[in-house]
Amino acid sequence: MAPLEPWEKVLISDAPAYLDSVHGHIVCTECHGGAQSPDKETAHEGLVANPSQDFEKTCGECHPDVVSIQPGNLHVTQAGYWTVLDQRSTPESHSALENMFDNHCASCHTTCGDCHVSQPGTVGGGFIDGHVFQKTPSMTRNCTACHGSRVGNEYLGKNEGLRADVHFREGRMNCVNCHDGSEMHGDPGDCMTCHPGGEEAIALPPADHRYAGVQSPRCETCHASAATGQDGTPMHVVHGGDLSCQVCHSVSYSNCDGCHVAVSEKTGNPFFSTDATYLGLFIGRNPRPSYERPYAFVLLRHVPIAPDNFDYYGEDLLANFNRLPTWVYTTPHNVQLDTPQAESCNACHGNAEWFLTADRVKPAELRANQSVIVGSVPAPVPLEEETAP
Amino acid sequence: MLRTTAVALTFLALALTAGCGHASPSTHPPDRTPEGGASLDAPSAAPTEVEPAPINAPNACLSCHTDKQQLIDTAAPVEVAPSESSGVG
Numbered sequence: 001m002a003p004l005e006p007w008e009k010v011l012i013s014d015a016p017a018y019l020d021s022v023h024g025h026i027v028c029t030e031c032h033g034g035a036q037s038p039d040k041e042t043a044h045e046g047l048v049a050n051p052s053q054d055f056e057k058t059c060g061e062c063h064p065d066v067v068s069i070q071p072g073n074l075h076v077t078q079a080g081y082w083t084v085l086d087q088r089s090t091p092e093s094h095s096a097l098e099n100m101f102d103n104h105c106a107s108c109h110t111t112c113g114d115c116h117v118s119q120p121g122t123v124g125g126g127f128i129d130g131h132v133f134q135k136t137p138s139m140t141r142n143c144t145a146c147h148g149s150r151v152g153n154e155y156l157g158k159n160e161g162l163r164a165d166v167h168f169r170e171g172r173m174n175c176v177n178c179h180d181g182s183e184m185h186g187d188p189g190d191c192m193t194c195h196p197g198g199e200e201a202i203a204l205p206p207a208d209h210r211y212a213g214v215q216s217p218r219c220e221t222c223h224a225s226a227a228t229g230q231d232g233t234p235m236h237v238v239h240g241g242d243l244s245c246q247v248c249h250s251v252s253y254s255n256c257d258g259c260h261v262a263v264s265e266k267t268g269n270p271f272f273s274t275d276a277t278y279l280g281l282f283i284g285r286n287p288r289p290s291y292e293r294p295y296a297f298v299l300l301r302h303v304p305i306a307p308d309n310f311d312y313y314g315e316d317l318l319a320n321f322n323r324l325p326t327w328v329y330t331t332p333h334n335v336q337l338d339t340p341q342a343e344s345c346n347a348c349h350g351n352a353e354w355f356l357t358a359d360r361v362k363p364a365e366l367r368a369n370q371s372v373i374v375g376s377v378p379a380p381v382p383l384e385e386e387t388a389p
Numbered sequence: 390m391l392r393t394t395a396v397a398l399t400f401l402a403l404a405l406t407a408g409c410g411h412a413s414p415s416t417h418p419p420d421r422t423p424e425g426g427a428s429l430d431a432p433s434a435a436p437t438e439v440e441p442a443p444i445n446a447p448n449a450c451l452s453c454h455t456d457k458q459q460l461i462d463t464a465a466p467v468e469v470a471p472s473e474s475s476g477v478g
Contacts, residue, residue: 269472
């Protein structure tokens with residue numbers, strides 16, 4: 001996505017449209033500070049370019065329902081980073097890791113305006129549509145502006161030789177067709193907010209991982225007959241409970257090795273360097289089996305982590321590196337009806353090409369991945385069984 | 390008789406046009422539906438009144454930010470330091 005020109009980022013291109021909207025009835029300085037003056041310097045004194053950084057003060061006045069659940073919003077809290085950093089490190093390293101996080105990771109923090117008014121700051125910012133607030137964010141200028149290198153490229157078919165996700169290619173579905181506002185804005189603190197009336201709802205602990213708790217979205221919501229094996233597909237009857245849908249219906253996706261970070265001596269700017277990026281599909285053991293995700297096998301993606309990623313900030317900051325796999329549960333956004341591994345039973349059974357076996361894991365990472373490595377590839381299916389109707 | 394008729398007609402005209410003033414700015418309550426999705430029960434926090442923009446009042450912010458040429462003329466030069474990052478982010 002080409003960055004916008006400086007003037008283009010702040011041009012209210014259709015003033016009547018903006019002034020007719022609800023937000024157009026609010027005086028500019030109410031949210032942005034500054035002063036009413038024809039002189040730019042005077043007008044911009046005390047200017048707040050992104051008012052929704054302080055979302056409780058600005059957005060919260062009229063949207064308390066959304067703002068009140070922000071403590072559970074990963075777009076705001078970026079808690080996912082600390083879910084893994086805490087587990088891979090010791091408390092003594094946290095100060096150095098917080099410094100690293102502020103320099104390299106915190107820029108992905110998202111405000112209300114980054115989705116509903118402008119492109120996110122990480123891609124240079126700029127109005128989506130002349131300051132008119134967008135109830136539904138733009139898929140390409142908001143969602144995949146941040147979630148581009150993996151989700152965006154997979155979903156839109158930008159990985160060479162691989163087709164776009166069938167939901168986009170055939171259905172023209174965009175992100176919010178599956179990921180609705182309640183998911184984007186964070187879950188309420190407890191289930192009772194939406195489902196009052198049952199003690200069981202209160203007893204459920206909040207999810208501590210994005211692949212914990214209720215599956216949302218879930219394929220079965222639309223494909224109920226496939227989930228119950230009533231769509232005439234034998235593989236759904238045989239494998240419906242032990243394989244995640246993506247095992248058969250995804251194709252190759254991006255995997256990244258270590259992401260090393262440092263601060264430039266020349267410019268003082270933070271920078272990163274990833275070791276390798278490669279496409280591949282890896283079936284492994286489910287690292288998080290649960291009532292909601294009972295599968296024995298799921299797809300695994302290598303995340304950009306290595307023991308020495310943060311050495312610039314201190315020695316051995318990831319002292320507990322092996323506590324988590326480097327190959328993690330993934331749900332690639334490149335779903336297809338027909339895939340090479342699901343062509344027939346023996347396209348997968350007996351075919352080591354698809355499985356994360358020990359020989360495909362770096363020796364230094366074998367210990368971390370013991371829980372997900374497939375010990376032996378499932379044996380081939382006898383021919384008569386494969387050809388049976 | 391003519392004077393009486395004229396006075397009566399004047400009062401009638403005033404009565405008929407009494408409701409034809411300028412409409413005040415909309416005071417519809419803001420939409421409480423969360424952006425982009427399902428509605429949730431609103432907590433009890435009461436919204437604070439925001440100052441409505443006076444219609445037709447001079448607005449220096451809008452005057453500038455709707456003027457493409459003025460924005461081009463007054464834009465601060467952008468200095469982009471070359472990124473030292475490498476690989477997929």
